[in-house]
Amino acid sequence: MPAAGDDADTTKSLIWDWPLRIWHWAFATVVVFSLTTGLIGDIGLLEWHVRSGTLALGLLAFRIGWAIWGGLYARLANYRTSPRAILNHFRGTNPPAPHTAPGIALVGLLLAIVTLQVGTGLFATDEIFTEGPLRQWVSLEFARNATFIHNRAHWLIVALVSTHVAAHIVYGAMRDPTPLSMFTGTKAVDVPPTPHYAWRGAATLLAAAAVVVALPD
Known part of the structure; x- marks a missing residue:
């Protein structure tokens, strides 16, 4: 997740490769659709809710x-942060970097909660x-406990997504280019651009699809 703090005089580097950008928008769409179909409470939408949840599982995979093996700045090694950071x-004292500390924290929390929800x-x-x-595959008691969590954890997702959107609205009002980064993939930061891994993207997509297909009907 990007955040403010780009240096306008710095040459832009490719940070978010195309597989990550496609994933980002697909994931955002599926999460919003899942929240909508789940919160409306219409029985007729529950089948679509289950389908979107299954798709979310594939996207998480x-x-x-x-x-693990994707683009340079998509890897876990580039998502480390701390309260001090x-x-x-x-405070404005961090040097420009591919990902900002608050962005890393928000991404980590959001992915963790969505994983719990799925x-x-x-x-x-x-x-x-x-x-x-x-x-x-589980006992009724286990299923009831899972349902209890599932019916409540979504509010954490709503809160985190709202925070993410609000931050980008603020960036836009400040004429910060951050909100465009998930379209262009670039950021004004002095680091090597991420390499293109088309075959890895295709292989990862097939592996994720296999996870979804393996689920029982």
Whole structure:
């Protein structure tokens, strides 16, 4: 996740490769769709809610793979931060970097909560109409506990997504180019551009698709 603090005099480097940018917008779309179909409460939308949750699982699998062998700045090694680094960011004392400290923290929290939400959704049940694809693999007590978490953790996702969007609105009002970075993939920071790994992107996509296909109907 990008954040403010780019140096306008610095040559722009490619930070977010095209697989990560496509993933970002696909993930954002699926998360919003899942939240919408889940919060409306329409029984007719629950089937679509389960489908979007399954797709979210595949996207999470892709991001995990891409964090291991993907683009240079998509890897876990470039997502390290600390409370001091976050504080220094708001003080304006951190040097320009591919990812900012608050952005790293927010991305980590959001991915963790969405993973929790998707994971509990696999076992969730309303005990009447709808259940997750792995519900039959666990006891009813386990499924009820998963459902309890699933029916509440989404508010954390709403809060984190709202924070993310609000931050970019502020950046836009300040004429900061950060909100455009997930379209262009570039940032004004003095680092080597990330290499292109088309074959790795295709292989990671196939692996993520296999995770989804492996789920029982």
